[in-house]
Amino acid sequence: MGTMLDDEMLKIVKAEHHDPFSILGIHKLNEKEIVIRTFHPFAESIEIMNLNTKTKRKYKMKKIHPGGLFERVLKRKTFFKYEFLYKDKDNNIWQSRDPYSFLPVISDYDLYLFNEGNNHKIYEKLGAHPMEIDGAKGTYFAVWAPNAKRVSVVGNFNNWDGRIHQMRVLGSSGVWEIFIPLVQEGDTYKFEIKTKDNNILLKADPYAFYTELRPNNASIVYDFHKKYVWKDKDWLKRRRETNWFEKPISIYEVHLGSWKKKNGNEFMNYRELAHELVNYVKEHNYTHIEILPILEHPLDESWGYQVTGYFSPTSRYGKPEDFMYFVDYMHQNNIGVILDWVPGHFPKDAHGLGKFDGTALYEHMDPRLGEHPDWGTYVFNYGRNEVKNFLISNALYWLDKFHIDGLRVDAVASMLYLDFSRKDGEWVPNVFGGRENLEAIDFVKYFNTVTHQYFPGILTIAEESTAWPGVSKPVDFGGLGFSMKWNMGWMNDSLRYIERDPLYRKFHQDELTFSMVYAFAENYILVLSHDEVVHGKGSMINKMPGDYWQKFANLRLFYSYMFAHPGKKLLFMGNDIAQFNEWNCKKSLDWNLLDFDSHRKMLQLITDLNTLYKKNPALYELDHSPDGFEWIDYNDRENSVISFIRKGKNSDELIVAIFNFTPVVRYNYKIGVPRAGFYKEILNTDSEIYWGSNVGNQGGLYAEKIPFHGRDFSINLTLPPLAGIYFKWQKEK
Incomplete structure (x- = not known):
């Protein structure tokens, strides 16, 4: 018989005790005795070794329950440091300090x-x-x-x-x-x-x-924090001091698992990817990369959007310090790193967060609030303090420990609306009877406030597919507080337009011009993301109408329109090489296409667009201000032509952009321009260097003192077929 009650012993042996520390470990039995208890089902005998004595005196413990519960009563008043010596039935011996002899660590x-x-x-x-x-x-x-x-x-x-x-x-x-x-x-x-x-x-x-x-x-068990020495101090200092709204941002969106493979179909590791991607991104003049989620996820086909390990960089590509190297190497080469982050939902995998302690802990109990009908996932309970803490600390973790430059928040609309993708009766109104998820709204505002407080210079970017007001307006001014927002409206309208046969485009000019009605309502990023080239939507080149040549001409035209339109830029991998196949997360991109002129020259166009974009403040400086844009003519439906001016903060920074959305050469096409001087042709997507037909304006045109389009001057130009052209204004010498 020991000193314990039978029911207490049974709770320990059956592993049902709510507070095993009150039983196990070292305890005062009375004024003159202490008792040490331990439980180990595989031990046949256990001895206590007194670490406070020079001889390390040993005391044999008594087995008080056949399930493996041992104790020893000692006649002494004070506690001492001790270790257990275990022996099992096969005479294996091991020793360890007692886990139940330590005080709590967390305060x-x-x-x-x-x-x-x-x-x-x-x-x-x-x-x-x-x-x-x-x-x-x-x-x-x-x-x-x-x-x-x-x-x-x-x-x-x-x-x-x-x-x-x-x-x-x-x-x-x-x-x-x-x-x-x-x-x-x-x-x-x-x-x-x-x-x-x-x-x-x-x-x-x-x-x-x-x-x-x-x-x-x-x-x-992993302690990676001291395994890597960062070398990006200069980058972080510049980042803090940069006003990104007035800087060029051209993002290359990448899925690390399928960008490139090695040895047939093996994943490249983070360090290999760092070097390969830096070479590619620098060669083609992007400013940032955005990586699809690398937070640990069990299913490759989820692309990382069904996260089970929010604090774990996926082991598919290496260890946490390897991902640190990846980010650091980008920074040393002046490339920003944006990470996709998924606080909107989480999967139901048995080992994950769902029903974590047998109850709806991270999610809501009511499936009308706690389950996402589209994705078969759970929705976080943003009103629960500990859940909010989990997500906020997770965002800060990636910014702090991995020096991430921006978080692009996935599926924000699904967080903001209680009835998102739900029918009547499938959702629960808020306390005011509305459809807004008030707890999620508070969470989003808190997330944006805290991340920017801790890390000035980082970006938070919303993928928000509705017209929710003030997504990228500061919280103090009634907004959600994101730095920028994906322009889904521009993407949907402009893609719908460019996919049409040029013969019918004149009936749908509004699809092309409507985006300028709301272009400055938010701090927009124009996106042609992974979502547009999967699930039967077709690749970018296969969305284009016409024969083989016209497909490439249309895509070149479309890219030039995107880079001239106000807003930062994002292209998904494969878009820039005009890949014919839809993106497949299991396969590498079709890099062999660059053996062909049409694809190689498409990539050259993207390189040149990025270069022009970075070199010309008129194309980025006032991206989020109406002062940076002026229509010349949005109403030439008959010819399917639009023209506008982009302007920098310096009044001498002017670029005139004209786009011909038909396969017809238009000679003597007159547009009004704001000033006298020479308009240098700095881009023509129909140039032979881009696999075009080489119709152009011989390097540029002088403005004539002939009023047109409400302006005192005009230029008379040749519009190439299915082409975009940029003219940069220069003073007359």
């Missing part, structure tokens, strides 16, 4: 901030953290599971047995914790959670820094 203040939703670095407390406590090396584990009956750490260090390392819950915080000696970096683990219904769940660590390669999904 009451940290828990208070977490429960309040304001512990911005909670990832430094929750999760798995290798450390040394009182001379013992091991790993500290902590997890939030407020409705669990019991939580244990299981892993390769305890035979995945949930009885061995049962955790304690810290008051009413819902946080469970334990320090396990000898657990080291590289060990794999999960949390075993016993629910109130006595179901056993095996969950990956929501705060894990590293995760096994799919299809395995255990978390990996």
Whole structure:
């Protein structure tokens, strides 16, 4: 018989005790005695070794339950540092400090901030953290599971047995914790959670820094923060001081797993990708890359948008420090890195966040609020402080630990509207009876406020597909606080127009010009993203009408229109080489196409457009101001021609852009221009260097003192077929 009650023993042996620390470890039995208890189902005998004595005196423990519960009562008043010597039935011997002899690591203040939703670095407390406590090396584990009956750490260090390392819950915080000696970096683990219904769940660590390669999904103990020395100090300083709204931003959107492969069909690693991508992005003059989510995800086909490891860079391409190298190398080559971030929903994988402690913890209990009908995923409960804290700290984590320059937030509309993609009766109105998700709106505003406070100079970008007002307006002025917003309206209208047969375009000129009605309502990025070249939508080149030559001419024209239109730019990989196949995340891009003139010269056009864009303030400086744009003629429907002026802050920065959306050469085409002087032709998409027919204006034209289009001067030009041309104004010498 031991000193414990039978029901207390049974709770420990069955791993059902809510506070095993109150039983196990070292305790005062009375004024003259202490008791040490431990539980290990594989041990046949255990000895206590007193580490405070020179001889390391040993005390044999008594097995008080056949399930593996041991104790020893000692006649002494004071506690001492000790270690266990274990022996199993096969005479294997091992030793370890007692996990139940250590005090909690996480402070009451940290828990208070977490429960309040304001512990911005909670990832430094929750999760798995290798450390040394009182001379013992091991790993500290902590997890939030407020409705669990019991939580244990299981892993390769305890035979995945949930009885061995049962955790304690810290008051009413819902946080469970334990320090396990000898657990080291590289060990794999999960949390075993016993629910109130006595179901056993095996969950990956929501705060894990590293995760096994799919299809395995255990978390990996990893301390990467000191494994890499950053060299991007100059970049970060410049970033802080840059007004990105008045700078050129041309983004190359990339899916790392399918941009290029090696050895047939193997993934390249982060370091290989860094060098290859830097060479490509610099050669073709992009300013930034945007990478589809590299937060850990189990399914390749989700492209990273169904995240299970929010704090883990995917192990598909290497270790966390390899991704640090990737970002750092971009910065050393003056390339910004934008990361797709997915706070709108999460998948139902058994090891993930869903029903984490047997209840709807990260999501809503009501499926009308907590499930996304389109994607078969859960929706975060933004009104729950700890969930908000999880997401906010995650955003800050990528900006802080990985020096990310911007977060592009996926599917913002699905967060803002309670009835998003839902029919009547499938959604719950807010407290005012409306369709706005008030908790999500508050979360988004808080996210944008906090990220910009901590990291001035970073960008937050919304993919928001509705006309929600003030998406990129500061929170203080009633907006959501994003830096910029994807211009989905421009994308939809202009693609619908360019896909039409040129014969019928004259009936749909409004599709081309309507975007200028709202072009300055938000800080827009014009996007031709991955979403436009999948699921049967066809590649960019295959959207174009006409024969082979006309397809390329139309696409060149369309790209030149995009780069002249107000707004920053984004092109998805493959768009710039006119890939015929739709994007397939399982395959590399069709780089062999660059063996052909038509594709190689398309890429040359993109290079030149990026170069012109970066060199000419008129094309970027006033992207978000009506002062930077002026129509010349938007109404020539009969000829399907539009013309406008782009202007810089310096009044001498002027570019006139004209676009002919028919395959007809138009001679003696007159447009009004603002000033006398020479208009130098700086771009002609019909040039032979771009695989065009080489119709043009012999380098430029002088303005004539002939009024036209309400202006005092005009130029008489030749409009090439299916082409865009830019003229840059120069003073007469």
